[in-house]
Amino acid sequence: MPKFKFNRLQWFVHIGSIIPFIILVWDAISNNLTVNPIQEITQRTGRTAIIWLVLSLACTPFNIIFGLKPFNQVRRPLGLYAAFYASLHFITFLVLDYGINLSLIAQSVIEKPYILLGTTGFLILMGLTFTSTKKSMQKLGKKWNQIHRLVYVAAVLLVLHFFMALKFINTLAITIAIILVVLLIIRIPVVRKFFSKRQPYWAASVNNFLTGRKKKIITTQKLRN
Numbered sequence: 001m002p003k004f005k006f007n008r009l010q011w012f013v014h015i016g017s018i019i020p021f022i023i024l025v026w027d028a029i030s031n032n033l034t035v036n037p038i039q040e041i042t043q044r045t046g047r048t049a050i051i052w053l054v055l056s057l058a059c060t061p062f063n064i065i066f067g068l069k070p071f072n073q074v075r076r077p078l079g080l081y082a083a084f085y086a087s088l089h090f091i092t093f094l095v096l097d098y099g100i101n102l103s104l105i106a107q108s109v110i111e112k113p114y115i116l117l118g119t120t121g122f123l124i125l126m127g128l129t130f131t132s133t134k135k136s137m138q139k140l141g142k143k144w145n146q147i148h149r150l151v152y153v154a155a156v157l158l159v160l161h162f163f164m165a166l167k168f169i170n171t172l173a174i175t176i177a178i179i180l181v182v183l184l185i186i187r188i189p190v191v192r193k194f195f196s197k198r199q200p201y202w203a204a205s206v207n208n209f210l211t212g213r214k215k216k217i218i219t220t221q222k223l224r225n
Contacts, residue, residue, distance in 0.1 A: 007211040013074040017081040020048045021088075038096045045089035046118075047172070050162050052082035053125070053155055054179055061186040065195045067203030070210040076132060079151070083129040086158075090122050114164030121157030124150050152187075155180055 006014065024044055027033050033040040056078035059071040093115075098105050109115045128151055130136075137144045159180055163173055185191055207213075 007070060007073070009070045009074055009210040010077070013077055017052065017078070020044070020085070038092065042089060042092045042097065045085045045092060046162065046165075049082050049085035049089055050158055050176060052078055052085060053151075053158065054176055054183070056082055057151065057155060057183050058179070061183055064186060064192055065199070066206075067199035068206060068210065070207055079132070080129060083125050086122055086125055090119075112164075114161045117157050117164065118161035121154045121161060124154040124157070128154070152184065 024041065028037070028041075056075055059075035059078065062068045062071040094100060094105070098108070105115075109119075128148055131140065131144070131147065140147065159173075159177055162176070163169065166173055186195065
């Protein structure tokens, strides 16, 4: 049997990321997806994909500002879960909602530009997902980092898609947009350098807790020896 060597943060991320899918499946089985189940599935998966993508982008800033290095270990899993929910969202739109009717989809794209934004963002996200492996990193070399900066382009497109698809702008959409703007600002070299030099003293303790490591204590007896 495979052994999973996850730390506390990794366990939390994996379990927390699966819960929305379990709830969705349970609600589908128990016929609890409102009077319009396809719309409900579309909205839930899209919402979850956006939130998880932003959480993935927040991992590096968490390390920059607070010195919380374990968040770098969950950046890729969060991104993959975002891609998973984005795939469910796209499949629901393509198959369940439009029945793979290309002419109807083309008409909808013309009438609703946010669909084109969402599709473009999704395709970029899928491309980054398939090149997120170690083999791809070795093959692409220095180009890998440059290519994977496109995740911010995908995030902007998907957030715009999210905004335009809403009938009314809600608190969640505004919050996500603000967080994304802040994350982009933190990526600016000057801002990044400013925060990296001012990391809090408690970072080491929190890192130990997140990874499950015990703080090393040197006893008087050991010092004497």
